[in-house]
Amino acid sequence: MRKSVIFLKSLMGGLAFVFFGTACDSTSDDPQPYLRIDEANKAITLTAIEGDSKVIPVETNTSEWTVSVSDEGNGKDWLFVGKENESIVISTLKKNESSAGRSTQVIVNVKNVSEQVVINITQLGNGPVLQLKEERPVILQKNQGDNFVNIITNIPEGEWNVEKNDQNANWLRVEKVSNNQLQLSVEENTGRLRSVEITLTSNLIPIDQQQKFTVMQEGAIVPVLQTDITGKAFGASGGRVIVAVTATNISEEEWNFVLSDQSAGWIQIEKISNQLAITIDKNLGSARAVEVILTSPYIIPTQQPKILITQAASEVGTNFLITGYENQTITVTFTNETTSLLILDDTGYGTLPLSSGSPRTIKTIRAEGGDAIKIGRKESATENIVLSIGRFNAIEWRTKNNDGLTPLINTAAELLNRFSYIRPEDKEGTITYLFESxxxxxxxxxxxxxxxxxxxxxxxxxxxxxxxxxxxxxxxxxxxxxxxxxxxxxxxxxxxxxxxxxxxxxxxxxxxxxxxxxxxxxxxxxxxxxxxxxxxxxxxxxxxxxxxxxxxxxxxxxxxxxxxxxxxxxxxxxxxxxxxxxxxxxxxxxxxxxxxxxxxxxxxxxxxxxxxxxxxxxxxxxxxxxxxxxxxxxxxxxxxxxxxxxxxxxxxxxxxxxxxxxxxxxxxxxxxxxxxxxxxxxxxxxxxxxxxxxxxxxxxxxxxxxxxxxxxxxxxxxxxxxxxxxxxxx
Structure with missing residues (x-):
């Protein structure tokens, strides 16, 4: 478990939010509904007692949103959740009598937005507890001074302690004032932001479960990162943008970037000097969004600039992505023997409009001069048809995220390829065929x-x-x-x-x-x-x-x-x-x-x-x-x-x-x-x-x-x- 305690005179700007909801095209005059929640509030830990509560602020442009407790972990039995103005209130209904913790999820749904906001909730067990009480940043001036941090614990005072990961960090002194409070004393900082990690230790708590938090102190020298844009909206076809980064009191090597969603493989970023080259893949599904966060050990996390990248949903129709058929017009044949022509672009992408009646089953596709390839898929605006075609019109195996171990089955042609995938020599592990549809x-x-x-x-x-x-x-x-x-x-x-x-x-x-x-x-x-x-x-x-x-x-x-x-x-x-x-x-x-x-x-x-x-x-x-x-x-x-x-x-x-x-x-x-x-x-x-x-x-x-x-x-x-x-x- 990790938290941040931040010493500074004031916070610049508002809280950082992760975007959730439906993105809109930059040319739209009617913004889509959204709901944003601070990344730190996506995982909440409550104590074992009855009535421990937390208020989570949200940013939204609509009042049509609901919150509920999922069935996971019998959450409805021990957790309350409700709306209060533009906040979410959660509270434990029962004491956790078990020594083990229990977990559930709070689900936030926004009308006309398919993606849910999920908050993971954990109630600690009735065993040894040693953790920070406040989850908000602790603010202190850069000058010499003291601050007090409250602790939640049921461990006797003599059986827990604190440790700094850097024993040479003499600018910070940590002392136990009582069994429920720490005093943090800092010297004046004439340089840049500095930090040290603190661990709450006890022999009663396993080492891998001991809570760590980072203490930061603002300095007299203030590094700043700025970007020439704070957001960019892309259409479904994707694209590229160059973002200029201005760095003050910080060198090029001392800053980097991360994504708010590490699984967002549809965005690629390259750092070139004090620039970011951002490339967005073609979107075959619903609207999506991610934040690019500029990071540095000398900038307080809440002051790190963010660039919100949104991408519109794909066109309404059955989306095809066929590697090997780039820039070709293919014939699509349905099981009723009717046909349609589909034009693929230079990436092999194309959209076939949906029929007006019941979804038809796509029997085959055929490129000019090629053999018919069996598809066996119904028309769908939400499920994509993806294939890789090699030499002599042969089906080539694709693997999940190019891992070399998870061959994908998306069409009848791949299923009828008879589980023939051969693992690359440089890969180790079990082969598992994965159906996509x-x-x-x-x-x-x-x-x-x-x-x-x-x-x-x-x-x-x-x-x-x-x-x-x-x-x-x-x-x-x-x-x-x-x-x-x-x-x-x-x-x-x-x-x-x-x-x-x-x-x-x-x-x-x-x-x-x-x-x-x-x-x-x-x-x-x-x-x-x-x-x-x-x-x-x-x-x-x-x-x-x-x-x-x-x-x-x-x-x-x-x-x-x-x-x-x-x-x-x-x-x-x-x-x-x-x-x-x-x-x-x-x-x-x-x-x-x-x-x-x-x-x-x-x-x-x-x-x-x-x-x-x-x-x-x-x-x-x-x-x-x-x-x-x-x-x-x-x-x-x-x-x-x-x-x-x-x-x-x-x-x-x-x-x-x-x-x-x-x-x-x-x-x-x-x-x-x-x-x-x-x-x-x-x-x-x-x-x-x-x-x-x-x-x-x-x-x-x-x-x-x-x-x-x-x-x-x-x-x-x-x-x-x-x-x-x-x-x-x-």
Whole structure:
């Protein structure tokens, strides 16, 4: 934690504000609404006591704004927020009885402005506390003098102290006046601004949590930085501006610049002597803004000049940015076979006006003399179509922020590039494909999985794939596995969804010794699938599952997934989530699709979650409402949750706990075993329903990055038929 205590005679100018809101073009006569808040007030810490409060001033040109406490961290239970004139008032409603701190957010919304202002609020725990009370700057003349700083602490006086990071800074003397106050004494400063960092120390507080603050004293020599402009508005096409900087009592090497938003990659700045060359990229989205702040160790932060850079939103239409097609006119073909011409500028950028009716699906684009490139995207004024085209019209992989590790999938062409990205030799780390949009494959038949064996990871980013049409023919090829994405998968797949209307069909033998399988996403899983869903129909031979065919590694897990599609085995077995839980675990998943076998042979193994529940595996916090059916007269293993149950003393005990099923899905949960641990499964009823319980994997919230945490659900629902929903469901 860090704060600044500033010694000076007076503050020049007003408080520095970060711009939030919609920017306007420099030619507009009607300014857009905005709300600005000081950067220092974007993170507020309150004590553990009830009633600790803070008033946050705002600068705005509209009265149509609201404040609220987010649901994060149960903030509404312990924090109050309200408007008072042009200020935001926050106050703790309850004492924090825990030793750990708790956090939430205050959200500010301005009418007709899409971007929210977010204030992060932390209430300290009821453990050791040692911090400054005042968050405002402390003002003192440059001459010799004293000032008092108030401290909030519940630590005895003899158990905390203060340290200067520069022991040679003899111009400042720090003394404890009492357990709640410091006296800061400074000598006269005949030079420029000087500073020293102070740490509040105690053995009761970890070193990395000890608060630091900077004491600054103004000097007789006053350095000044000035710019010839204080703001610049750019249009959506971007541009460049040269800003002249005048420096007084400060050399060129003694000043620099920072951005108020370090993630603003759309602005590039080069310092050239006492000038700043500012270049703005083309804007493909909504209006945006950032401040350029000139910094120097000899200028008080509140006096550092700022240049507000704003950029207008892009034109209304579907924005394209196609590297490799610069200065070309391309033909855009829609799925209804109508066409439009799109002119791209020297950066590959162009905007296609939206149609007047329902958004059309863009089927392909074609440059003169080139092949058609599949797009599979709907018209949209908010989501851009981005591609990189190389030699011979080949798709080139783009990576997020050019990191070399995160290939981006924005179109059908990139998805159909079959996860072929090769990591550069100078890069280390895991490859994770990242979806940037929903994609429609437009029912194009795929006769092979997108990858045979894939060990890299995929982040669906909560996007959906439409028009999936997979038909694999394994006739005469014994021992093959298949799925839309991969035959076998060893990475992490998360937050990706296959839409209703799709189909995955596998013909021929797909299983040898239950080591192969067919699934909507993958055949054989040795990695993890987290937060995914399938609504396509899945039909195949042995080992057919709604998410994957079988789990085949001790570390394999399917977590927080749902299957809505009908799953059919043409021979001996099917499962709603997977057919064969050979190794690993399934948790917090559910099935609503019909699970069926079509063979007249005996010995079928069907289950709403898994058909084969094998040795030493786990099913927890799952439920099934889909119908489980069969064609054969003699049934070996079938159930609402599992089919077989092969748990035994010699090969490993299974665990099934805290699962549920609807009474009309099947008459029983499935085969049982004396060697199965856990609470098993119950029929949903008014007296048998899950409750919010993290320890049982029925917790409300989102999972951790690795899929752990016990929080997987957005709602638990209630009897009789409002069933639980997963964290990614609306």
């Amino acid at each position: 929903d994609i429609d494959l437009m029912d194009e038949k795929l006769t092979a999985s997108l990858s045979g064996t894939l060990t890299q990871s995929i982040d669906g980013n909560h996007h959906t794939i439409y028009g999936v049409n997979v038909e694999l023919n394994f006739t005469g090829m014994s021992g093959r596995s298949g799925g839309f994405l991969a035959g076998s998968f060893g990475g992490v797949l998360r937050d990706l969804h296959i839409a209703e209307g799709g189909k995955i069909l596998v013909i021929g033998n797909t299983d040898v010794g239950f080591a192969n399988g067919v699934g909507a996403f993958v055949g054989v899983l040795s990695g993890k699938i987290i937060g995914c869903s399938n609504a396509a129909t899945v039909t195949g031979n042995l080992s057919v599952g709604g998410i994957c065919g079988l789990l085949y590694d001790d570390a394999a897990e399917v977590i927080a997934c749902a299957n809505y599609g009908n799953v059919t085995s043409e021979t001996l077995g099917a499962g709603g989530i997977c057919y064969s839980l050979t190794y690993g675990a399934i948790k917090a998943c559910y099935n609503t699709g019909t699970i069926r076998t079509e063979t007249s042979e005996d010995g079928q193994t069907n289950g709403g979650i898994t058909g084969r529940f094998l040795y030493g595996t786990t099913i927890s916090a799952c439920y099934n409402t889909g119908t489980i059916s069969h064609k054969a007269d003699v049934v070996r293993s079938i159930g609402a949750i599992n089919g077989t149950n092969s748990s035994n003393a010699s090969r490993g005990e299974n665990t099934m706990k805290d699962c549920f099923y609807s009474g009309n899905s099947y008459t029983t949960a499935g085969n049982s075993s004396d060697y199965t641990n856990g609470s098993g499964a119950q029929v949903f009823s008014s007296s048998a329903w899950p409750t919010n319980n993290t320890g049982k994997n029925w917790g409300i919230g989102s999972p951790q990055e690795d899929g752990s945490g016990g929080t997987y659900w957005s709602s638990i629902g209630n009897s009789p038929s409002l069933y639980p929903k997963l964290y990614w469901e609306k």
